[in-house]
Amino acid sequence: MELEQPLHNEAMLLPGYVSQTLSPEEEEQVATHLNACDTCQQELQEVTNMQAAIKNSIAQRPGPSPAAFSTLMRRIEREKRAQTQRIAQPTTTSWWETVESAFRSLFEVQGVPLLASLLIVGQAFLLLSLIGNPEGHQGQGTEAIIERGIPQGTPQLSILKIRVGFQADAQDQHIREFLQTIQGRIIDGPSSDGTYTLAVPQQGTMTLDALLTQTRQQANLVRVAVPLQP
Amino acid sequence: MDATHWQDLTDLDLLKACVPDNQPAFAALYQRYEKRVFHYLMTVVNDATLAEEILVEVMLAVWKGLTTFQGQSKVSTWIFGIAHHKAVDGLRKVTSQQRGGIPIEDIMESPEPRDGPFEETTKNRLAELTNQAMMNLSSDHREILHMAFYEDQSYPEISELLGIPVNTVKTRVYYAKQQLKKTLQHHGMTKDIL
Numbered sequence: 001m002e003l004e005q006p007l008h009n010e011a012m013l014l015p016g017y018v019s020q021t022l023s024p025e026e027e028e029q030v031a032t033h034l035n036a037c038d039t040c041q042q043e044l045q046e047v048t049n050m051q052a053a054i055k056n057s058i059a060q061r062p063g064p065s066p067a068a069f070s071t072l073m074r075r076i077e078r079e080k081r082a083q084t085q086r087i088a089q090p091t092t093t094s095w096w097e098t099v100e101s102a103f104r105s106l107f108e109v110q111g112v113p114l115l116a117s118l119l120i121v122g123q124a125f126l127l128l129s130l131i132g133n134p135e136g137h138q139g140q141g142t143e144a145i146i147e148r149g150i151p152q153g154t155p156q157l158s159i160l161k162i163r164v165g166f167q168a169d170a171q172d173q174h175i176r177e178f179l180q181t182i183q184g185r186i187i188d189g190p191s192s193d194g195t196y197t198l199a200v201p202q203q204g205t206m207t208l209d210a211l212l213t214q215t216r217q218q219a220n221l222v223r224v225a226v227p228l229q230p
Numbered sequence: 231m232d233a234t235h236w237q238d239l240t241d242l243d244l245l246k247a248c249v250p251d252n253q254p255a256f257a258a259l260y261q262r263y264e265k266r267v268f269h270y271l272m273t274v275v276n277d278a279t280l281a282e283e284i285l286v287e288v289m290l291a292v293w294k295g296l297t298t299f300q301g302q303s304k305v306s307t308w309i310f311g312i313a314h315h316k317a318v319d320g321l322r323k324v325t326s327q328q329r330g331g332i333p334i335e336d337i338m339e340s341p342e343p344r345d346g347p348f349e350e351t352t353k354n355r356l357a358e359l360t361n362q363a364m365m366n367l368s369s370d371h372r373e374i375l376h377m378a379f380y381e382d383q384s385y386p387e388i389s390e391l392l393g394i395p396v397n398t399v400k401t402r403v404y405y406a407k408q409q410l411k412k413t414l415q416h417h418g419m420t421k422d423i424l
Contacts, residue, residue, distance in 0.1 A: 012400040015407065021384035050407060051379040057360040058380045061272060063265040064282050072260065072286045073253075076293055080251075 008033065011040055014047045158202040160211050161187075165195040165224040174221055182214065197228060241305035249296050256296075260289055263306075266381070267313050273376040274317040274369055277324065284320045288313045303390055310381070311391035314373070321369060363413045371406035378403045 006012055010033040016022040017030045034041055166175060179185060182200050189196030200211055208227055215225040236244060236258030244262070247255040267288055271281035291312050299308060364372050374392075377383045378399075385403075389396040 006404055012404045015378045015403050016385055019378065019382040019384075021382060021387075046411065047407065050410065053356065053360040054364070054375060054379040057357040057364070058269050058273065058376065060354065060357045061269055061361070062278075064268040064285055068264070068268075068282045068285055069257075069260060072289050072293075075286060075290050079290070079294070 007039055008037060010034070010037070011043050014040070014044050015051070017044070018047050018051055160200045160202050160206070160208050161228040162198050162200070162208070162212060162215065163191075163195045163224075163226050163228050164198050164215060164222055165193070166221055167223050170221045178218055178221055182211065195224065242301060245296065245299060245305055248293075256293060259292070263289070263309055266306075267309065270310065270313055270373075270376055270381070271317055271320075273364065273372050273380075274314075275320050275324070276365055276369075276372075280320055280324060284313070284316045287316050291316070304387065306381075307383070307387045307391050310377070310383075314391055317373075359417075360414075363410055363417070366413055367406065367409055370402065371409055374399065374402045375406045375410065379407075 010030050013022060013026055013030050017027060020027075022030065034044060179198070182198075183203070184198045184200035186196045187199045191197075198215075200206075212225050212227065215222055236247070236255060239247060239258075241262070244255060244259050248259060264285065268281055268285050271284050271288075272278065275281050275284065288309070292309055295308075295312075299305075303311075364375065367375070374388065377388045377391075378385075383391075385396050385399045388399045388403075392399070394402075
C-alpha cells in the first residue's frame with residue numbers, strides 16, 4: 001500500500017497541534033496555515049477523530065494484575081538482601097594475597113616498564129658492588145689494591161714463584177708428590193733451559209728463601225731452584 | 231503520610247519521596263504508572279503476560295534508578311524511556327508469530343455482543359476494532375501512535391525516549407497515522423471512526 005506524502009509540512013504537526021504539545025511558534029504556524037488550507041483542515045479532523053478512537057480503545061484495556069505488584073516487591077526485597085550481602089561480605093585479604101597481587105600487577109602490560117626499570121637498577125647496583133668504588137679508597141694509603149671481582153675484606157694470598165729444573169732421572173710420581181707437599185703447581189715450562197715455573201701460595205710465615213731451601217733439599221729430584229726474575 | 235498526600239505530589243516530588251527506601255511512596259508511584267506503562271507495553275509487545283513481566287522489570291529499574299535520576303527530563307519521559315528499552319528486549323525474545331495481532335477479519339465477523347445499551351456496545355466494538363487495526367501495524371508505528379495520540383507526549387519528548395531525531399518522530403507519526411487510516415479504509419470502518 002502506497003502512503004500519501006504530506007502536501008504541507010504543517011500536516012505533520014497536526015497530531016501535536018491536537019494534543020497541544022507544539023511550541024508556541026509551531027502552534028501559530030499551524031493555526032495560520034489551517035485558516036487557508038482546506039486539505040489540512042480535513043486532515044485535522046481525521047487526526048482528531050483518530051486520536052479519540054485510540055484513546056478510547058487503549059483506555060478500555062484492562063490493567064495489570066495485582067500479582068505484578070507482589071512480584072515487584074519480592075524482587076525488590078531480593079535486591080535489598082543481595083545489596084546487604086555485598087556490603088557485609090569481608091573484603092580483607094591476607095598479606096600474601098596482597099604481595100602476590102602486587103607482584104602479578106608487575107607482569108601486566110602497564111607494569112612491564114616498571115619491572116624493566118627495577119631490573120636495570122638492580123643490575124646496576126649489583127655491578128657497582130662487585131666492581132667497588134675506587135674513589136671510596138682514596139687516602140687509605142698502603143692498603144692493597146683490591147682486584148676487580150674480589151669483594152672487599154677477602155684475605156689476599158701472595159703467590160711465590162720460582163724456577164725449578166728437575167733431575168733427568170726424576171720420576172713423575174716423585175715430582176707430583178713433592179708438588180703436593182709444597183702445595184705448588186707448574187704454571188709454565190719447560191723453558192729453553194729445561195726449567196719450569198712453580199707457583200706456591202704463601203702460607204703462614206713461609207718466605208721465598210725458605211721455599212727455595214726446601215726445594216733445593218730435594219736433591220734427588222731438583223737440580224736447580226732459583227727465584228723467578230721479574 | 232497517607233495515600234491522599236501521595237496523590238497530591240508532582241511526579242518529581244513523589245520520586246524524591248521514595249528515597250531512601252520509602253515503600254509507601256514507591257507503591258504510590260507504581261500505582262500512578264502501572265496502567266500507563268502496562269498499556270504502552272501491551273501496544274508494543276501485544277501480549278498481556280509478557281507485558282506484565284516487562285512492567286515488573288521496568289518498575290524494578292525505576293526503583294534501582296531512584297537515587298541516580300537527575301531530573302534532566304520529565305519523570306514520565308524517563309520511565310517510558312526505560313519501558314521502551316525493556317519492551318525492545320522483550321520483543322527480541324518472542325517470535326514474530328507470537329507478536330502478530332488477531333486478523334482484523336476475525337473481529338469483523340465476530341457476533342456483536344447483545345447485552346448492554348446499544349451505544350455502549352457500539353463504542354466498545356469501535357474501540358476493539360481500532361485496537362485490532364493498531365495491532366496490524368508495525369510495532370514502531372503502534373508505539374509512536376501510542377506516545378503521540380494516547381500519552382500526548384510532545385515530539386521532543388518522544389525523540390528523547392526513543393532516541394531518534396525530532397523530524398523522524400514527525401514523519402513517523404504522520405505515516406503511522408496514514409497506515410492506520412489505510413487499514414481502517416480497507417475494512418470499511420472509516421465512516422465509523424474517522
